[in-house]
Amino acid sequence: MSKCYHCGEEYDQLFQCEKCKQKYCHLHKDPIDHECNLVLESQHLQETSNQYGYQPAGVQEQSALNYNLAPQNLQDQSPYTRETYVDNGERRGTTDGSFTWYRRETNIPENAFDPDSGIEFKGILLPYKSEFLHLLIGAILIFLIGLLGFYNPDNQEILNAMGYGWVIFMVAGFYTTAFLFHEFGHRQVAIHFGLQTKFRLLKFGMIITLFGLAMGVISLLTQSPSLPALALPGAVVVLGLDKVDRTTGLCKAAGPTINLIYGTILFMASFLVPIYPINLFIGISASLNFMLGLFNLIPVGILDGENIFKWNKKVYFFLVISMLVLIVINYICIYAPSNVNPYYNVL
Numbered sequence: 014m015s016k017c018y019h020c021g022e023e024y025d026q027l028f029q030c031e032k033c034k035q036k037y038c039h040l041h042k043d044p045i046d047h048e049c050n051l052v053l054e055s056q057h058l059q060e061t062s063n064q065y066g067y068q069p070a071g072v073q074e075q076s077a078l079n080y081n082l083a084p085q086n087l088q089d090q091s092p093y094t095r096e097t098y099v100d101n102g103e104r105r106g107t108t109d110g111s112f113t114w115y116r117r118e119t120n121i122p123e124n125a126f127d128p129d130s131g132i133e134f135k136g137i138l139l140p141y142k143s144e145f146l147h148l149l150i151g152a153i154l155i156f157l158i159g160l161l162g163f164y165n166p167d168n169q170e171i172l173n174a175m176g177y178g179w180v181i182f183m184v185a186g187f188y189t190t191a192f193l194f195h196e197f198g199h200r201q202v203a204i205h206f207g208l209q210t211k212f213r214l215l216k217f218g219m220i221i222t223l224f225g226l227a228m229g230v231i232s233l234l235t236q237s238p239s240l241p242a243l244a245l246p247g248a249v250v251v252l253g254l255d256k257v258d259r260t261t262g263l264c265k266a267a268g269p270t271i272n273l274i275y276g277t278i279l280f281m282a283s284f285l286v287p288i289y290p291i292n293l294f295i296g297i298s299a300s301l302n303f304m305l306g307l308f309n310l311i312p313v314g315i316l317d318g319e320n321i322f323k324w325n326k327k328v329y330f331f332l333v334i335s336m337l338v339l340i341v342i343n344y345i346c347i348y349a350p351s352n353v354n355p356y357y358n359v360l
């Protein structure tokens with residue numbers, strides 16, 4: 014006689030589940046009746062957690078994979094609990110009529126970003142490749158989008174005649190660093206809080222980015238105006254930011270904050286460089302930081318703005334308003350008519 018893996022009752026006849034390979038009674042033999050997905054997941058987690066030792070059930074730890082209910086609590090609250098027993102380090106409780114399944118508390122494995130760690134990330138491109146390669150591919154794509162975005166045949170001819178044809182590479186370089194510094198802002202703050210983090214190329218973002226790049230090339234070849242391409246090949250993925258708290262807020266705010274600081278530095282530098290049109294293009298590079306920062310502050314979905322807004326409205330509005338003010342001043346300087354343009358009238 015053996016026990017059903019789900020309800021723990023002893024039966025003469027048990028059925029093995031094809032998927033999770035555990036044995037169940039006639040009531041729980043179907044995957045849907047024994048929460049087969051959870052069983053599979055827990056088997057996966059137990060493999061990876063074994064090396065870190067046993068975590069006693071009921072210890073509530075901050076964890077991204079916290080499916081655990083504290084059996085003690087349930088025992089206190091539920092007058093229907095009939096029995097609770099410990100079996101192979103797993104605690105289970107049987108309630109009146111319905112069974113409650115307990116998961117063992119598991120910490121995030123140290124190598125969570127390893128695709129073999131058992132933690133699944135959806136939508137990551139090339140999961141086995143190093144962070145450096147991901148950053149390199151991301152940076153190259155951003156640089157190319159920058160070049161395509163700022164290239165304008167008429168302007169380029171004037172710049173070439175002035176001997177400053179290379180400034181387009183400078184702007185693309187500043188654009189790339191604006192993106193990289195933003196991502197490193199998230200990354201370093203997450204590391205500061207002891208969280209696991211990595212820059213990862215994301216499938217969906219890569220599709221949008223490559224599409225934008227292709228459209229840019231087509232418009233270049235056909236000499237038609239191009240739309241600004243969205244450049245978001247990837248992002249810093251941080252584990253353990255499931256709650257909106259100070260840690261999450263600061264991790265999210267770090268990216269736009271870096272753009273605010275970097276943009277301000279470039280904006281000031283644009284007035285210190287006494288050479289037209291280099292100063293103008295440094296000014297444009299400053300605006301790219303404010304644009305990137307403001308775009309990420311839109312309080313929706315996967316963008317940084319949503320969690321910053323939920324965490325701390327003061328921080329959120331400080332970032333938005335300061336970047337809006339700066340970008341307005343910045344644009345006034347860039348687009349001012351030549352007789353009053355601060356960049357044109359240098360010296």
Ligand SMILES: [Zn+2]
Pocket residue numbers: 017018019020021022037038039040041
């Ligand atoms: Zn059963």
Ligand SMILES: [Zn+2]
Pocket residue numbers: 030031032033034035043044047048049052
């Ligand atoms: Zn199963």
Ligand SMILES: [Zn+2]
Pocket residue numbers: 195196199268269309317
């Ligand atoms: Zn961000």
